[in-house]
Amino acid sequence: MIDVARLAGVDVSLVSRVINEDPKLNILPTTRERILEAIRESGYRRNFQARGLRRQRAFTIGFLLPEVTNPIYGPIVSGAVSRADARGYLVVLGSTAGHNVAEPSFEDLLGEKRVDGLLIASGELSDARMRELRLEAAPIVFVNRRIPGTVGSVTVDDAAGSALATQALVDLGHRRLAHLAGATDIDTAARRREGFVSAVTGAGLTDWVIEVAGDDAQGGFDAASRLIDQAPTTTGIIAMNSLVATGAVRALGLHGLRVPDDVSVVSVNDHPLAEFITPTLSCVRMPLERMGATSVDSLLARIDGGAAEDTMVTGDMTLCLRESAGPPPAAQRSSRPRRRTARIPG
Amino acid sequence: MIDVARLAGVDVSLVSRVINEDPKLNILPTTRERILEAIRESGYRRNFQARGLRRQRAFTIGFLLPEVTNPIYGPIVSGAVSRADARGYLVVLGSTAGHNVAEPSFEDLLGEKRVDGLLIASGELSDARMRELRLEAAPIVFVNRRIPGTVGSVTVDDAAGSALATQALVDLGHRRLAHLAGATDIDTAARRREGFVSAVTGAGLTDWVIEVAGDDAQGGFDAASRLIDQAPTTTGIIAMNSLVATGAVRALGLHGLRVPDDVSVVSVNDHPLAEFITPTLSCVRMPLERMGATSVDSLLARIDGGAAEDTMVTGDMTLCLRESAGPPPAAQRSSRPRRRTARIPG
DNA sequence: CTGAAAGCGCTTACAG
C-alpha cells in the first residue's frame, strides 16, 4: 500500500479511502484516477488480516454441521457460501460431531476472533444440550433448527412440508398413515411430526408415529421394520427425511411389501438420487438453498448489532410425486392384488 | 494481553512466549505459573488476526470443490477439516462451480492473504483449464486429481481400485465387461479407465468403454442406455462412481434388464445409501478420508516452503460385493433364465 | 531470566 501511495504520489490514507469507497471522501477525479492506476500497475491486493485487525472483524463466519454426508446439507451450505461471498465473508467449516475432541470448538472459534459469528445446523445435539452452551450473547444463528428458550434461527416451514406430504397420501385414498419421526427433543423433527399429525387428524384419521433412532438410512430401516410389526395395516408412510425414507423402502421390500403397490412412501426433502433409485422416491422439496442464504443475512445482521430473530423461509414448497407413492391397495385391489392379504384387515 | 501481563506483573513479551511455548525460553517455574494463572483468571484468548498479521500467516486454507452434493466429497472434506484443525488451521469453503462469477476466486483468496494455500478437488474443470491458472508458484494442492504438467497433488490409486472392481466381475465369470468412464481429459477418470482396461485385457477379454457426460446419476443413466444399444451382450459394468452406477442400474431396469441377474454393476467408491437401495450397490472403497487428511499435510508442507509433491495414498482398498454383482447369466442359466435371451449370443 | 521496542498492513478520527 505504501508502494501504491508512492507510485500515485499521495498518502496511504488516501489510497485506503479510495479502496474502501469512503462516502465522505471528496477527491479530485484526477487524483482518484492516479491512485486507481497505481493500484493496477503495482498489482496491489489489500491484506485482509490487517484490515480485519484494524476493523475488529474477521469477515469470516463459521458453519457447524454434524456431517457432510447427509444430502440435506448440500443446498444449505452452498446457499450460505454464495451469499456469504456476496457479502464479503468467508465460511469456515466445523463439525459438531466430535466437537468435544479435536474439532474447532465453538468457544475457540469465537473467542480467538477467528470468526465473527456462527451458523449451527446440527440435527444431532438435543435442544437441552444446545441451550447449555449459553449462546444468547454470542452471534449465533441456528439453521434448520430452533432451540426453545433461545432466539436466533432460520428455518423452513417443516410442519407445512410434512402436512403437504401427508395430504398427498390422504388425497390418494390412504386411510392408515404412519410417520417415521425424529426425536421429540429436536424442534425440527417435532414440527414435522406436528404437520403430519394435524394433516392426518384433520382428515378424520388416526395418526401413528414411530420414532427413528438416528436419522439416517439404517434408522429408517429399523423404524420401518418396527412399523410393519406394530401397525401392519399401514399403507402410507411419511418419512422425516430422504435417508430414512430410503431405508424404509428397503425394509418394506425385504418384508415382502411392494412400494407403492402395498405401501406408499413420501419423504420430507429430496435426495440427489431420488429419481434414480427404484422405486423413484416421492418427496416434498423445501427451499433449503434459500434457507442457507437467509441464515447468512440473519447472522450478519446480528453481528452488526441487530437483535436476534427467528425467521421462517417460506414459499417454494413443492410436492414431487414419483413412483414410491400411489393409491392404497384397497383402491386398486381389482387390478393389482396385494401380496400379503393376510395383513389387510376388513 | 496487556491485562494478563499486568496481572502477572511481567511484560507482554513474556506472556506471548509462554503462550507459544517458545523453546528457547528459559523461564522461572514460578513466573510461568503466575502467567498461566493470570491467563486463566482474566479469561484471556489470543487474537488470531493479530497473530496472523505479525506472523504473515492466515492459519487458514481454502477448499475448492464443485458441489457438496456428490457424496465422494463428504469423507474427503471431513478428513481435511479434522486434520487441518489438529494442525491449527481453519478450512474455508469455496465452489469451483461458478468460480468466474460470485464465488471467491482463487486469486482473491490467495492474493488478499485470506488463506495460506488452496486445496482443489474439482472433477469438472479440464486439465487444460486448470493448468491455465498457472498455479506452479502458488501453494496449491490438487485433491483426487492430478494435472499433467504440474506437480502438487494427493490422489488414491484409482487404477488399482478400478482394476479390483473389474477383476471381481471377471472372477465371477463375466466375459463381456464395459466401463462407464469419465472424460479422458481428467486424469482421475483416465486412471480409472486404465485400471479397467488393463484388468480386462489382462484376462484376455475385450474392453468396452462408454464415456459419461457429466459424472452424475443422469450421466450414468444416459451412458448405460447407450451401452445397451451399442453393446447389448454386456453382462458386467464398472461405473466410474456411485452416482453413475445408480443411474446405470436404473436405466438397465427400465430396459427390462435385471441387476444382477442379467447385468452386474460395480461402482468405484461407495455411497451412503449403497446398502439401502435395491439392489444394494457393490463397490470398491478407497481411503478418501485419509486422502483428505494427507492433502492438508501436503499443503502445509508446501506452505512451509517444501517442494511440491505428488502423493498417492495407498492401502485400505476394499471390495464390497453386494446384490448388484453376481455371476453372469450364462453361468446361471439353468436356475435363473435370462429374460431377454435374444440378446445373449452363442 | 526478563523487558523495551519495532513493526506486521491496514483504517480513521483529527488537522490543516
Added chain:
DNA sequence: CTGAAAGCGCTTACAG
C-alpha cells in the same frame, strides 16, 4: 481536498 499519526493485538530479534 489531502496528510500525519495513532493504534488494532500480537511476535521477535535485540538488549541487559
